[in-house]
Amino acid sequence: MAKAEDFGFGTQIRKSPYFDATVRWGAKAFSVYNHMYIPREFGDPEQNFWNLINDAILCDVAVERQVEITGPDAARFVQMLTPRDLSKLAVGQCKYVLITNADGGILNDPILLRLGENHFWLSLADSDILLWAQGVAVHSGMDVTIREPDVSPLQLQGPKSGEVMRALFGDSIMDLKYYWLRRVELDGIPLIVSRTGWSSELGYELYLQDSTRGDALWERIMAAGQPLGLKPGHTSSIRRIEGGMLSYHADADIGTNPYELGLDRLVNLEIEADFIGKAALRRIKAEGVRRQQVGLVIDGAPLGGPNTTFWPIHRDGAAIGKVTSAIHSPRLKQNIALAMVAVEHAAIGTALEVATATGPRRAIVVERPFYDPKKTLAAA
Amino acid sequence: MAKAEDFGFGTQIRKSPYFDATVRWGAKAFSVYNHMYIPREFGDPEQNFWNLINDAILCDVAVERQVEITGPDAARFVQMLTPRDLSKLAVGQCKYVLITNADGGILNDPILLRLGENHFWLSLADSDILLWAQGVAVHSGMDVTIREPDVSPLQLQGPKSGEVMRALFGDSIMDLKYYWLRRVELDGIPLIVSRTGWSSELGYELYLQDSTRGDALWERIMAAGQPLGLKPGHTSSIRRIEGGMLSYHADADIGTNPYELGLDRLVNLEIEADFIGKAALRRIKAEGVRRQQVGLVIDGAPLGGPNTTFWPIHRDGAAIGKVTSAIHSPRLKQNIALAMVAVEHAAIGTALEVATATGPRRAIVVERPFYDPKKTLAAA
Structure with missing residues (x-):
């Protein structure tokens, strides 16, 4: 079996505490995210998708x-970092938030966990918010401590994840509510578990708090889960695009604002706190956005894989936007995509032309998410 | 020939404006740095080293x-970001600087370019200093604008790089001094060129200011340079370790301070400016460091490749540090390494034991750099 050493990876990019375990369990290819390797293939991305949804x-x-x-001003400081109203965030609760800069541009879209009255974690997408937060703190006059703790999450996702959690932690874990967290232990390994994830399926995240125990934790979960159908896997681009979930840098970046993404619910301009980006976002909201994220269904044969460049979008010969994430959904039997287009072309049903890697194809603007178990897919 | 599309790269990681050109010219493997792909192999890393030094x-x-x-307070703001004394940094000059946080930890080790009185670039190692700087600015009360411009550098390095520069820009470029920059054009492509690099060899960096011209610039330089011996290549780990140059995340990180690296010359506690980290660095200097970077020569057969994990270092059975970067130098015919060890074990000539991937080996502490054309190698 391939050993971690065979990959020829240097030390400039970090290895996860689960690196050796994932290689042992069949990881074939890695990407890099937050200066660390992440497994992105265990042989067949489509099989990984079916494993996840079934x-x-x-x-x-x-x-x-x-x-x-942490620190006496932690709660006030965290509210300064995000336009989302945190006044009702209880200890033990999580929220999906945006981190915005002074121009209202999105720097990250983490999960915020409230572990204590003045104890928070931002569970990051791919950018150095540690540096952003430490930088903001320098002249803030607030008494906070900002650091990267020894914490390494796993995602346990899919309809059978609840039964795996029950096998690991007993019946008492079954009442953990969506977007809540709990402190637990497993064979003496200290964990935080939360009912969150990046799959739009039932799912949990397990935050290991001792990186020396990564291998033991992985094996313990697989041993409990395999009889229940658990497979080693990786975050599924198919499922996350079906769910209309963002991939930072692909679908959003520092030049993207929340209104362009239709994420108005994550911005509350009425709160008293003077969060970073408030004035800019107020102005953007008043003026209206010039471009907008849409869902697309792209005609033709199944795409061979995800787009590897931002595909230009045209209408009547004029460039009006770009595809940010595209993939073929084997469940929907459609090519689905997230795209950023000029607002004039964002209406549901609009016909556009996408310059894919293999030539132009017709596409139709549809509603997101593409798949929601609670409703049927918007007709293309 | 392999096309960029064949690599299966997603859009979450950016492609350089030279991506297609490097693939066309034989790039075989890529790494990720600042959320962007960087070519790291053109077939044979040792041949790349010889191409560079010959x-x-x-x-x-x-x-x-x-x-x-930029902005009215830019010069004052930049001095706040670094412990290096910038009072003598002229317009048109560059300096290697450290960016430190409030604890004196190193966030990055960029080249600072002064393009105008209040116009600076930080040419980054691998961390989001854009976020750090924007964060620091939020409550600084200073009038600055901080952004990532459309700039994409190339490095032209090696003893024949001067002749290639002459072929491209004429005799006038030959008086460009070490760590100075100049605005130039090539076939109408706007460039900044500087006499800097990451090789300890004669070398230049060419900062493309229009990403749509990447392919044209690459081809123009190769066309002028090939008759003079220029080859497509990648930054050489062999040469940079020979030169004792840092790779951020490998040899230094947020928990490393400048004194541990022996970079006292980059810290000036006497300047009036209240740069970030000043108080912490003053305290660290007064107390003395507990660990220190050293050079090592490691016994035995040539290492098969760079270390892919931090190798533990022992002395008399006790763990006293770690190898951060190790490689075999075919010129020195030695295994050379940068390591961080407890100060008691940092004296030149100290014998240590390194737990390499293939077993323990004896190592001796030696002076850095390992290779300096101006002096002979310190005897192992």
Whole structure:
């Protein structure tokens, strides 16, 4: 079996505490995220998708580095970092938030975990929010401590993940509510578990708090889960695009604002706190956005894989936007994509032309998410 | 020939404006740096080293993203970001600087370019200093604009790089001094060129200021340089370790301070400016460091490749440090390494034991750099 040493990886990019385990369990290819390797293939991405939606998969997402914010002013400081109203965030609760800069541009879209009254984690997408938060703190006059703790999450996702959790932690874990967290132990390994994930399926994240125990934790979960159908896996681009979930840098970046993504619910301009980006976002909201994220269904044969460049979008010969994430969904039997287009062309049903890697194809603007178990797919 | 599309790269990681050119010219493997692909192999890393030290190589280092700082307070702001004394930094000059946080930890080790009185670029190692700088600015009360401009550097390095520069820009470029920069054009392509690099060889960096011209620039330089011995290449780990140059995340990180690296010359506690980290660095200097970077020569057969994990170092059975970067130098015919060890074990000539991937080996502490054309190698 391939050993970690065979990959020829240097030390400039970190290895996850689960690295050796994922290689042992069949990881074939890695990407890099937050300066750390992340498994992105276990042989067949489509099989990984079916494993996720029919059973359950265990994914190494140690790349979701945590920014820990503590200290007497921690709660006030965290509210300064995000336009989302945190006044009702209870201890033990999580929220999906945006981190915005002074121009209202999106720097990250983490999960915020409230571990204590003045104890928070930001579970990051791919950018150095540790540096952003430490930088903001320098002249803030607030008493906070900001650091990256020794925390490495796993995602356990899929319809059978609940039964795997029950096997690991007993019946008492079954009442953990969506977007809540709990402190637990497994064979003496200290964990935080939360009912969150990046799959739009039933799912959990397990935040290992001792990187020397990565291998033991992975094996313990697989041993409990395999009889219930659990497979080693990786975050599924198919499922996350079906769910209309963002991939930072692909679908959003520092030049993207929340209104362009239709994420108005994550911005509350009415709160008293003077969060970073408030004035800019107020102005953007008043003026209206010039471009907007849409869903697309792209005609033709199944795409061979995800887009590897931003595909230009045209209408009547004029360039009006770009495809940011595209993939073929074997469940929907459609090519689906997230795209950013000029607002004039964002209406549901609009016909556009996408310059794919293999030539132009017709596409239709549709509603997102593409797949939602609670409703049927919007007709293309 | 392999096309860029064949690599199966997604859009979550950016492609350099030279990506297609490097693939066309034989790039076989890529790494990721500042959320962007960087070529790291053109077939044989040792041949790339010989090309560099005997002739010249052209390297895609668009991953060196620039943080541009402008505005009335730009000069004052930049001095706040670094412990290095910038009072003598002239317009047109460059300096190697450290960016430190409030604890004196190193966030990055960029080249600072002064393009105008209040116009600076930080040419980055691998961390999001754009976010750090924007974060620091939020409550600084200073009038600055901080952004990532459309700038993508190439490195032209090696003893024949001067002749290639002459072929491209004429005799007038020959008086460009070490660590100075100049604005030039090539076939109408706007460039900044500087006499800097990451090779300890004669070398230049060419900062493309229009990413749509990447392919044209690469081809223009190769066409002029090939008759003079120029080869496509990549930054050489062998040469940079020989030169004792840092690789951020490998040899230094947020928990490393400048004194541990022996970079006292980059810290000036006497300047008036209250740069970030000043108080912490003053305290660290007064207390003395507990660990220190050293050079090592490691016994035995040539290492098969660079270390892919931090190798533990022992002395008399006790763990006293770690190897951060190790490689075999075919010129020195030695295994050389940068390591961080407890100060008690840092004296030149100290014998240590390194736990390499293939078993323990004896190592001796030696002076850095390992190779300096101006002096002979310190005897092992």
